[in-house]
Amino acid sequence: MKISFNGGTAYIDQDVYLPQFLEQKRINQEKVVIEYNGEIAPRNTWPEIKLQDDDVIYAITFVGGG
Amino acid sequence: MSEHENGRNSFKQGLLKHFSPKQLEKIESFTIGIAGAGGLGSNCAQNLVRSGFKNFVICDFDLVEPGNLNRQFYFQDQLGMLKVEALSVNLRRINPDLEITALSVKINSGNAREIFAGCDAVVEAFDRAEAKRMLVEAFYSSGKFLVSASGLAGWGNTDAIMTLQVHDYFYMVGDLVSEVGANRPPCAPRVNIAAAKQADLILSLALKQKETYSEDYNI
Numbered sequence: 001m002k003i004s005f006n007g008g009t010a011y012i013d014q015d016v017y018l019p020q021f022l023e024q025k026r027i028n029q030e031k032v033v034i035e036y037n038g039e040i041a042p043r044n045t046w047p048e049i050k051l052q053d054d055d056v057i058y059a060i061t062f063v064g065g066g
Numbered sequence: 067m068s069e070h071e072n073g074r075n076s077f078k079q080g081l082l083k084h085f086s087p088k089q090l091e092k093i094e095s096f097t098i099g100i101a102g103a104g105g106l107g108s109n110c111a112q113n114l115v116r117s118g119f120k121n122f123v124i125c126d127f128d129l130v131e132p133g134n135l136n137r138q139f140y141f142q143d144q145l146g147m148l149k150v151e152a153l154s155v156n157l158r159r160i161n162p163d164l165e166i167t168a169l170s171v172k173i174n175s176g177n178a179r180e181i182f183a184g185c186d187a188v189v190e191a192f193d194r195a196e197a198k199r200m201l202v203e204a205f206y207s208s209g210k211f212l213v214s215a216s217g218l219a220g221w222g223n224t225d226a227i228m229t230l231q232v233h234d235y236f237y238m239v240g241d242l243v244s245e246v247g248a249n250r251p252p253c254a255p256r257v258n259i260a261a262a263k264q265a266d267l268i269l270s271l272a273l274k275q276k277e278t279y280s281e282d283y284n285i
Contacts, residue, residue, distance in 0.1 A: 031195040033202050035232075040206040060202070060232060062195040063245035065219040065252050066106040 003055040018049040022059065033060040077161045081118050089273055090118050096272045097121040099182035100189045101173055101201050103149040104128070105257040106215050106264065107191030108139035108156075113265035115157045115164065119272075122157075123185055124150050125169040137254040173197075178204040187268050190214035191261070195245070206236060213267050217241040218260040220250040227259050229267065239263045 001012050005025070012021060018041070022029055034041045035058040036049060051057075081090055098119055100107045103126035111124065126149045130140045134149075144152040150168035158164055173181060178201055182188050188210055190201045198214060205212045217240035218227060226241040239260050246252050 031199055033199055033206060035206075040203065042203070058232075060238070061242075062198040062202070062214075062216045063219075063240075063243060064193060064195040064198075065217070065244070065246035066102060066104050066191055066193040066198075066215065066257070 001051070001053050003051055003053070003057060005057050006059060012051060016051050018046045018051065018057075021051060021057075022046075025059070027059055027061060031062050033062075034058070035060070075161070075163050078163070085118060093118040093269070093272050094120050096187065096268070097123065097185045098187050098189065098268060099185035100124045100191055101178070101182070102126055102191035102193065102197075103138075103153050104134065104191065104193055105137040105252055105254075106218075106261045107189065108149070108153050109137075109258050109261035110189050110191060110264045111153060111157055112139050112160070113262050114268060115160045117265065117269045119268075120161065120163060121165045123167045123169065123182055124153060125171055125173055125181055126150050127170050127172045137252055137257045173201065175200050175204055179208065182210070185210065187211035187213065187271060189264050189268070191264070193246075202236070209235060211268070211271055212236045213239065213264045215239045215260045215264060217244045218256045219244045219246040219252050221253050221256060224256060224259055227256060227263065229263055237267050239267070 001014060003010050003012060019029065037056050041049060096119055098114055100111050100122060103124055107126065111122065128149050130144045130147050130149055130152050132145060134140055139156055140152050148170050150170055154166045154168045169181065188205055190198055190212065192198050192201065198216060202212065202214050212235060216238055227239065230238045232238060244250060
């Protein structure tokens with residue numbers, strides 16, 4: 001299955017949910033905002049998001065300092 | 067008696083040497099929310115006040131500490147003061163006619179939208195990555211103009227501190243990777259550059275029609 005991730009292409013297995021995918025990408029889930037198909041995905045919905053072919057995901061990761 | 071006590075604001079007179087009355091009217095009509103009054107927030111606010119903005123909601127629960135003075139817009143005689151109080155004093159030294167709502171409150175996902183409900187634009191100026199994430203999540207789809215910052219620690223390579231348009235109303239400033247750590251402290255030059263870029267995005271927004279704004283940043 002093929003999805004768009006941060007502007008590039010990612011190939012994933014069937015039946016992968018968003019938190020699982022982020023884990024595979026080694027993304028710290030406490031420091032990231034996820035845009036899923038053009039909309040912000042509230043984190044309480046992540047476990048229900050099963051990735052589909054042609055999904056578009058942007059992970060906006062923050063680092064500390066200010 | 068100062069010029070201000072005489073009923074004249076010489077700062078405003080000075081602004082009108084650089085902006086037309088119509089431009090200044092646009093700027094003055096904006097209300098800016100500042101989430102965090104540390105290195106980013108205090109310096110961004112200073113830039114915004116010098117640009118003519120008058121209406122602010124500034125929120126931070128910290129006190130001014132010695133470790134802040136390397137980069138934040140505070141002074142030694144303000145140590146121990148609430149940052150929001152010290153910042154209000156310092157900003158009013160630039161322009162005495164400011165409307166500042168100074169809130170010593172910890173912002174969380176439950177109160178963020180309410181605190182900044184009356185604002186046209188919000189500056190994310192937190193220190194911790196988790197707090198930055200929380201605020202961006204709270205405002206991402208709100209239709210409110212939001213400027214966040216991420217990746218400004220250390221020194222050198224200041225051209226890497228860029229402006230990234232994520233969508234029409236959400237911009238990020240920073241190099242996105244330079245995190246504060248033991249060998250990478252937050253220092254005045256890079257923090258100020260990021261804060262100034264945040265302020266410039268808001269100034270650009272105020273002086274333009276929103277629908278044409280994104281043409282400047284085709285990223």
